[in-house]
Amino acid sequence: xxxxxxxxxGERFRRAVVLLLALGALGGLYAAFSPTSTAKDGxxxxxxxxxxVREGQxxxxxxxxxxxxxxxxxxxxxxxxxxxxxxxxVEFQVSTGRMPMARQEAQAQRKPPVYDSDExxxxxxxxxxxxxxxxxxNGDLREGDMSAGGVLFRTNxxxxxxxxxxxxxxxxxxxxxTLKETTDRQLYAAMLTGPQNxxxxxxxxxxxQEKKDIIAYVQSxxxxxxxxxxxxxxxxxxxxxLVAFLVGIVACMFAALWIxxxx
Amino acid sequence: MKLLPKIKPAQLPAAGAKFVDxxxxxxxxxxxIFNKVFPDHWSFMLGEIALYSFVVLLxxxxxxxxxxxxxxxxxxxxxxxTPLKGVEMSRAYATSLDISFDVRGGLIMRQIxxxxxxxxxxxxxxHMFRTFFTGAFRKPRELNWLIGIGLLTLGMLEGFAGYSxxxxxxxxxxxxxxxxxxxxxxxxxxxxAYAIFGGEFPGGGEIIPRLYIxxxxxxxxxxxxxxxxxxxLLVKQKHTQFPGKGRTEKNVMGERMFPGFAAKGGGFxxxxxxxxxxxxxxxxxxxxxxFGPYKGEVVSAGSQPDxxxxxIDGWIRLWPAWETRNFDxxxxxxxxxxxxxxGVVFTLAxxxxxxxxxxxxxxxxxxxxxxxxxVPARTGLGAMVVSVLLILLISGGNDIxxxxxxxxxxAMTWAGRIGLIIVPPLVYFVTYRICLGLQQHDREVLxxxxxxxxxxxxxxxxxxxxxxxxxEVDEHGHTHLEYAGAPVPKKMNKIGATGAQPRGVFFPVExxxxxxxxxxxLAGGHKE
Ligand code: HEM
Numbered sequence: 001x002x003x004x005x006x007x008x009x010g011e012r013f014r015r016a017v018v019l020l021l022a023l024g025a026l027g028g029l030y031a032a033f034s035p036t037s038t039a040k041d042g043x044x045x046x047x048x049x050x051x052x053v054r055e056g057q058x059x060x061x062x063x064x065x066x067x068x069x070x071x072x073x074x075x076x077x078x079x080x081x082x083x084x085x086x087x088x089x090v091e092f093q094v095s096t097g098r099m100p101m102a103r104q105e106a107q108a109q110r111k112p113p114v115y116d117s118d119e120x121x122x123x124x125x126x127x128x129x130x131x132x133x134x135x136x137x138n139g140d141l142r143e144g145d146m147s148a149g150g151v152l153f154r155t156n157x158x159x160x161x162x163x164x165x166x167x168x169x170x171x172x173x174x175x176x177x178t179l180k181e182t183t184d185r186q187l188y189a190a191m192l193t194g195p196q197n198x199x200x201x202x203x204x205x206x207x208x209q210e211k212k213d214i215i216a217y218v219q220s221x222x223x224x225x226x227x228x229x230x231x232x233x234x235x236x237x238x239x240x241x242l243v244a245f246l247v248g249i250v251a252c253m254f255a256a257l258w259i260x261x262x263x
Numbered sequence: 264m265k266l267l268p269k270i271k272p273a274q275l276p277a278a279g280a281k282f283v284d285x286x287x288x289x290x291x292x293x294x295x296i297f298n299k300v301f302p303d304h305w306s307f308m309l310g311e312i313a314l315y316s317f318v319v320l321l322x323x324x325x326x327x328x329x330x331x332x333x334x335x336x337x338x339x340x341x342x343x344x345t346p347l348k349g350v351e352m353s354r355a356y357a358t359s360l361d362i363s364f365d366v367r368g369g370l371i372m373r374q375i376x377x378x379x380x381x382x383x384x385x386x387x388x389x390h391m392f393r394t395f396f397t398g399a400f401r402k403p404r405e406l407n408w409l410i411g412i413g414l415l416t417l418g419m420l421e422g423f424a425g426y427s428x429x430x431x432x433x434x435x436x437x438x439x440x441x442x443x444x445x446x447x448x449x450x451x452x453x454x455x456a457y458a459i460f461g462g463e464f465p466g467g468g469e470i471i472p473r474l475y476i477x478x479x480x481x482x483x484x485x486x487x488x489x490x491x492x493x494x495x496l497l498v499k500q501k502h503t504q505f506p507g508k509g510r511t512e513k514n515v516m517g518e519r520m521f522p523g524f525a526a527k528g529g530g531f532x533x534x535x536x537x538x539x540x541x542x543x544x545x546x547x548x549x550x551x552x553x554f555g556p557y558k559g560e561v562v563s564a565g566s567q568p569d570x571x572x573x574x575i576d577g578w579i580r581l582w583p584a585w586e587t588r589n590f591d592x593x594x595x596x597x598x599x600x601x602x603x604x605x606g607v608v609f610t611l612a613x614x615x616x617x618x619x620x621x622x623x624x625x626x627x628x629x630x631x632x633x634x635x636x637x638v639p640a641r642t643g644l645g646a647m648v649v650s651v652l653l654i655l656l657i658s659g660g661n662d663i664x665x666x667x668x669x670x671x672x673x674a675m676t677w678a679g680r681i682g683l684i685i686v687p688p689l690v691y692f693v694t695y696r697i698c699l700g701l702q703q704h705d706r707e708v709l710x711x712x713x714x715x716x717x718x719x720x721x722x723x724x725x726x727x728x729x730x731x732x733x734x735e736v737d738e739h740g741h742t743h744l745e746y747a748g749a750p751v752p753k754k755m756n757k758i759g760a761t762g763a764q765p766r767g768v769f770f771p772v773e774x775x776x777x778x779x780x781x782x783x784x785l786a787g788g789h790k791e
Contacts, residue, residue, distance in 0.1 A: 158564065161564065167666055238573075238664075244570070
C-alpha cells in the first residue's frame with residue numbers, strides 16, 4: 001500500500017519536473033526569438049561592435065549600394081544620402097520592410113522584412129558609424145502615461161493617422177499608413193526620423209518621455225476590444241451609414257415584405 | 264352601501280366602454296377610426312419604419328437625458344475608461360463617457376439612439392422616394408408632401424444637433440465646419456454666426472447648451488406635431504392605392520384598422536425595435552472615447568458627418584475653390600455647395616407637386632397611384648436625383664475610400680466631378696427607356712396574351728409559340744383590353760395554369776392542399 005503511494009508521489013514529482021523543464025525551454029526559446037529582445041543588447045564590447053559594423057557593411061554592399069552609393073553618399077534619382085540619418089532610420093526602414101525598396105513608387109510601403117533583427121542591427125550600426133544620427137533607446141518603450149499619450153496622439157498624429165490610428169489619405173496617392181502592425185521600436189523610430197511625408201518629431205518637439213506616452217497609448221488602444229460590439233473598422237460615419245442601410249433598413253424592409261405577404 | 268353596481272367579469276369590457284362613452288361620447292369617431300382601411304402593399308410600410316424609429320428615439324433619448332449634462336464646465340475625467348483618466352474636458356463630454364462606461368445599460372442606449380437616428384432619416388428618405396415614384400404627392404396630398412419635407416429637414420437638423428452635443432473632437436470638427444458655413448453667407452453670415460455661437464468660434468461655451476435644448480425639446484416637439492399632422496391628414500384623405508381589380512379613385516381596399524392592421528402595426532413596431540436593438544448591441548457606433556475631448560488643435564483624418572449630412576459634405580469636397588469678389592465683398596467658395604445647393608434642392612423638392620401639376624396641366628384629384636413605368640419622365644428624373652445623391656455621398660467619404668482601396672484622393676475627387684456631369688443624364692436616359700420597354704411589354708401581353716412556352720408546328724412547317732389570350736379575342740386573335748396602368752400577369756401560373764400557388768414570401772403560409780381545394784370549389788361545375 002505504502003509503496004504505491006510513494007510511487008504515485010514520485011510520478012507526480014516527475015511530471016512536475018518535466019513540466020518545469022518544458023516551460024523553461026519554452027521561455028528560453030521565447031527569449032531567443034521574441035522580437036522585443038533586441039540583438040543590440042548582446043553588443044557589449046568594442047570588439048563586438050566592430051564585427052557588427054563590418055557585417056553591416058557587407059550586407060550594405062549587397063543590398064543597398066545600388067541606390068544609396070558606395071559610401072552611402074546617395075545616388076541621384078535612385079536614393080538619398082544616408083550619412084547622418086542614424087541607426088533609428090535604418091532600423092525603421094529595414095524592419096518595416098520598406099528598404100530595400102522594390103521599385104520606385106509614390107511611397108515606399110510596409111512589406112515583410114528581408115533582413116532578420118540581427119542583420120538589421122548590423123546595417124543600422126554600419127550607417128551609424130558613418131555619420132552618427134538619432135538612435136532608438138533600449139529598454140521598455142511602453143513605460144508611459146496612457147492618458148497623456150492620448151492627448152499628444154490626438155494633437156500630433158491623428159491629423160494624418162486618424163483617431164483610430166487606422167491611417168488616412170493624403171494628397172496625390174500618398175497616405176499615412178495604419179499603425180496596426182507597428183512595434184514599439186518602429187513607433188519610436190518613426191517619430192524620431194519622420195519617414196518621407198511624415199514630419200520629424202525630434203526630442204525638442206516630443207521629449208523621450210512623451211514619445212513613450214504616445215507608444216503606451218497607441219499600443220493599448222490597438223489591443224483594446226471595442227466595448228460597443230463590432231468595431232466596423234473604427235472608421236466612423238462612412239461604415240456606420242452603410243450598416244444603417246444594408247443591415248437596418250434592409251432588415252426592416254424584409255420584415256415589411258413578409259408582413260404584407262401574409263395578408 | 265354598494266358604490267359600484269355588480270358586474271360579471273364577462274361584461275367588463277362592454278361596461279367599461281359604456282362608462283367611457285357615456286362621459287366622452289367617443290363611440291362614433293372611434294368606430295370610424297377602427298374601421299379605417301389600410302391597403303397592404305409592402306412599400307406603404309416604409310413610412311412606418313420612420314415612425315417607429317422616431318418612437319425609439321424618443322424612448323432612448325429620454326433615458327439619455329437622465330444622465331447627460333450639457334454643461335461646458337471644465338472637469339478632470341475620473342471615470343472607468345483608463346486611457347482618458349486625468350484628462351481635462353467639458354462636463355458634457357465627461358457625462359457622455361459616463362453614459363458609455365459607468366451607467367448600467369448606458370452604452371447600448373446611446374448606440375440604439377444613434378442607430379435609430381440613422382434609420383429614422385434613412386427610412387424617411389426611402390419613404391419620400393416611394394411617394395415620389397408612385398405619384399402619391401399629387402392633388403389632394405400636396406400638403407402632406409410639404410409636411411414630409413419639413414420632417415426630413417428637421418430630422419437632419421436634429422441629428423446634427425445630437426451629433427454635436429457630446430462635445431467630443433469629432434462633433435467639434437462638425438461644429439467648426441458649420442460655423443464656417445454660416446460665416447460664408449453674404450451680409451448676415453458674421454452676425455448670425457456670432458449670435459448662434461455667442462461670439463467667435465467656439466464661443467464662450469454657449470453653443471452646446473443651446474444645441475441641447477434644441478435637440479431634446481425644440482425640434483422633437485415640432486417633430487411630434489408634424490408627425491401628428493401627417494397622420495391626421497393621412498386618415499382624413501385616406502390612403503392611396505395601386506390600381507387593380509376593384510380599386511377605383513373612390514374606394515380603398517385593404518385591411519381594417521382594427522384588429523387586422525393594428526396587430527400588424529404592433530408587430531412591425533416590435534420588429535423595428537428589435538432590429539434597432541440588435542444594431543445597438545452588435546455594432547459599435549460613434550466611439551466618442553477614441554475621439555477625445557474637443558480641442559481647437561485636434562483634427563483627425565477621415566472626419567465625416569453622418570450620412571444625412573454626408574451628401575452636402577461631398578458637394579463641398581467636389582466644388583472647386585472659386586472665391587468670388589463683388590462690391591468689395593468676398594463670397595467664400597464653401598457658400599455655394601453648402602448653402603445654395605441644399606437650399607435649391609429642398610426648395611425644388613418642396614415645390615415639386617405644384618411644378619409637376621403646372622407642367623402636365625393636371626388639375627384632377629388622384630387617389631390611385633401610378634406605377635413608375637407609366638410616368639417615364641418623372642421616374643427618370645427621380646433616378647437621376649438618386650444617382651446625384653449617391654455620387655455626392657461617395658465623394659463625402661472619398662478619403663476613406665481612397666485609403667481603404669488604395670486609390671489616389673485626387674483621382675477620387677476628379678472621378679466625382681466628372682461623374683456628376685456624365686452619370687445623371689445617362690441614368691435619366693436609361694431609366695426612361697426601361698420604363699417604355701416595360702410598358703411596351705404590358706401592352707403586348709394585353710393584346711396578344713401570355714407566352715405559354717408551348718411551340719406548335721403548323722402544317723406548312725412554320726413554328727409558332729402558342730399565346731394564352733387574357734380575354735375575348737377578335738378574328739385576328741387580338742384581345743382588346745384597355746391599358747390601365749395595373750399589373751399585368753406575365754406568367755402562366757399567375758392565371759392558374761399550374762394550379763394555385765400557396766402564398767408567402769419566404770415560406771408558404773398556406774397549405775397547398777387547402778389552396779387546391781379552394782380552387783376546386785371556386786371552379787364549381789366547370790369540368791373538362
Ligand atoms: C425627444 C427626443 C430626443 C431626446 C430626448 C434625445 C436626447 C439625446 C441626448 C441626451 C444625447 C446625448 C447623449 C450622448 O452622450 O451620446 C443625444 C444624442 C444624440 N441624439 Fe438624440 N434625442 C432625441 C431625439 C433624437 C432624434 C429624433 C434624433 C435624430 C434625428 C437624435 C439624434 C441624436 C444623435 C445622432 C446623438 C449623438 C449620439 C452619440 O453621440 O452617439 N436624437 N440625444
